[in-house]
Amino acid sequence: MKTDTIAAIATAMSDSGIGIIRVSGDEAVEIVDKIYQNVHCEKKMKEYKSHTIHYGFIVEEDGTLVDEVMVSVLKAPRSYTMEDTVEINCHGGILMMRKILSIVMKAGARIAEPGEFTKRAFLNGRIDLSKAEAVMDIIHAKNEFALQSSVKQLKGSVFDKIKKLREEILYEIAFIESALDDPEHISLEGYQERLLDKSEHILRDFNKLLDSADDGRMLKEGIHTVIVGKPNVGKSSLLNILAGKEKAIVTDVAGTTRDILEETITLGDITLNMIDTAGIRNTEDIVEKIGVEKARKISEEADLILYVMDASVPLDESDKDIIRMISGKNAIILLNKSDLKEMIDEQSVIDIMNAIISDTLSLTKAYNYQHEKEDIESDDILTYQKIKGIDNSVYIIKTSTKEEHGIELLTFLIKDMFFHGQLSYNDEVYITNIRHKEAILDAKKSMLEVKKSLEMNMPEDFYSIDLMSAYTSLGQIIGEEVGDDLVNEIFSKFCMGK
Ligand code: GDP
Numbered sequence: 001m002k003t004d005t006i007a008a009i010a011t012a013m014s015d016s017g018i019g020i021i022r023v024s025g026d027e028a029v030e031i032v033d034k035i036y037q038n039v040h041c042e043k044k045m046k047e048y049k050s051h052t053i054h055y056g057f058i059v060e061e062d063g064t065l066v067d068e069v070m071v072s073v074l075k076a077p078r079s080y081t082m083e084d085t086v087e088i089n090c091h092g093g094i095l096m097m098r099k100i101l102s103i104v105m106k107a108g109a110r111i112a113e114p115g116e117f118t119k120r121a122f123l124n125g126r127i128d129l130s131k132a133e134a135v136m137d138i139i140h141a142k143n144e145f146a147l148q149s150s151v152k153q154l155k156g157s158v159f160d161k162i163k164k165l166r167e168e169i170l171y172e173i174a175f176i177e178s179a180l181d182d183p184e185h186i187s188l189e190g191y192q193e194r195l196l197d198k199s200e201h202i203l204r205d206f207n208k209l210l211d212s213a214d215d216g217r218m219l220k221e222g223i224h225t226v227i228v229g230k231p232n233v234g235k236s237s238l239l240n241i242l243a244g245k246e247k248a249i250v251t252d253v254a255g256t257t258r259d260i261l262e263e264t265i266t267l268g269d270i271t272l273n274m275i276d277t278a279g280i281r282n283t284e285d286i287v288e289k290i291g292v293e294k295a296r297k298i299s300e301e302a303d304l305i306l307y308v309m310d311a312s313v314p315l316d317e318s319d320k321d322i323i324r325m326i327s328g329k330n331a332i333i334l335l336n337k338s339d340l341k342e343m344i345d346e347q348s349v350i351d352i353m354n355a356i357i358s359d360t361l362s363l364t365k366a367y368n369y370q371h372e373k374e375d376i377e378s379d380d381i382l383t384y385q386k387i388k389g390i391d392n393s394v395y396i397i398k399t400s401t402k403e404e405h406g407i408e409l410l411t412f413l414i415k416d417m418f419f420h421g422q423l424s425y426n427d428e429v430y431i432t433n434i435r436h437k438e439a440i441l442d443a444k445k446s447m448l449e450v451k452k453s454l455e456m457n458m459p460e461d462f463y464s465i466d467l468m469s470a471y472t473s474l475g476q477i478i479g480e481e482v483g484d485d486l487v488n489e490i491f492s493k494f495c496m497g498k
Helices: 028-035 094-106 116-123 129-140 144-155 157-181 191-221 235-243 286-301 317-326 346-357 407-421 434-455 460-478 484-492
Strands: 006-009 016-024 052-059 065-074 085-092 223-228 261-267 270-276 304-310 331-336 381-385 393-398
Touching: 006 094, 006 116, 016 028, 016 094, 016 116, 028 085, 028 094, 052 085, 065 094, 085 094, 116 129, 116 484, 129 144, 129 157, 129 460, 129 484, 144 157, 144 191, 157 191, 157 460, 191 434, 191 460, 223 235, 223 286, 223 317, 235 261, 235 270, 235 304, 235 407, 286 317, 304 317, 304 407, 317 346, 331 346, 331 407, 346 393, 393 407, 434 460
Parallel strands: 223 270, 223 304, 304 331, 331 393
Antiparallel strands: 006 016, 016 085, 052 065, 065 085, 261 270, 381 393
16 A cells, blocks of 8 residues: 655754654655755665665755755664655754755655654554554653653553453453354363353453552652642642742631642652642632632542641641541641641541541551651651551651651652552553553453353353453554544644654
8 A cells, every 4th residue: 555755853843953854655765865965875865775874965956955964764664654764864953944844845745744653653563552652651751650661561561461361352252152163072061160260360450450550640640649728727838848939829818728729749750740729628708618629529539638737726627527538548647837836746636537437447556657767757757557448548747837847758758658558660561541441441341241141151152242342442452443533533642753
């Protein structure tokens, strides 16, 4: 099949040392040859060896010199797109890159759509869809984890895992079909138990991938962190310290932080998407009420809650509301204003937590975190860990945002919670793409149907129908079962020249 030749500026649209104009397609070599002058060599570009780079000039139709360049020639199928590709390395000025691109177009290429080079790599079979998506993730990576996991995905971590699961499912489909076709030679006796085992094993793998999707998202996009607390307890001050700049307006009037402020904070390897909310309290003020409702909603969806309390005033009913709200979540309670006379200590918070949530949760006795973490000042921190329920933790620490006391401990604790507790870097496959997660969820639904049919002793063809739909759902991840619409949508999110 003949494809037209596309061209685009592949480097950033800013003045820089070098700019690259990439040309790909059946006529890439002929087109660039028309506008290229090699002073050392008479050969046509067609005769150049693949994967060689050549010095020369780009010239206009009338022979006017445009720029001094290096041109790389990459012949099909050994190129990014698997098509003939020529890359013109010119001087990296925006005007120059645009000029050369327009000359390339005049010579017969058309401008590439966003992501079209990668789309061709996919359509020509060099990479699957999960690898194509990894390319974009690498470009957009915001932190070390995002980078690492996307590179792994590009190398095939997701593809290999999904391929293996699909093969296992396909084997079962094939077995059932052949047994139904040829009952004399292939017996289905005892098969149900085997398939049940297999289904459970596959479901375990699905669950693992789905768990990794949450962790992966958290590491890739940042931990959605929300700061809650009554007005005037020091939430804005905390956000400012963490963000290292004056973002929120800090005042003495209760209820000044009415709108929700967002801030991306990088603590070493991890990113916090920090949200500061209006003070949560029982209020009649309508504007503030909107803020409060929003705050509740956000807290429900947050990965981590930082609950700031003013430890210099006694606990009241709103504190109970907030404690109820944070139960069952990963949370750190900050007993702030510890520089003032203390009215609330860890024990009073513990008591109130026990009173409020004892019916739904059991809490272990607080133990001093210090024993495990030597470099942290003692009696600054107490930890609570739930026995029952999911593995969320609530920690209590003392801080003073005024004197910037306890902040180091706070950042240490956040990192610790997410890196050494619930999360860890390892060789596991992380699902970091929502589209992949949804496909796995669909596949899981189908596998649960298989299990149900087995338990209900349904006829064999029932199993194979649901196995087939699990197989199809997984195929969407690697691009084997996707329509043009989806492919176009995915690649349209790419940047120009990729
Ligand atoms: P928010 O309403 O919760 O965002 O609280 P702010 O950060 O605006 O702080 C309210 C007031 O408390 C300001 O006057 C701060 O200077 C003061 N404040 C904040 N943190 C501390 C602290 O640790 N100690 C003391 N003494 N005052 C603080």
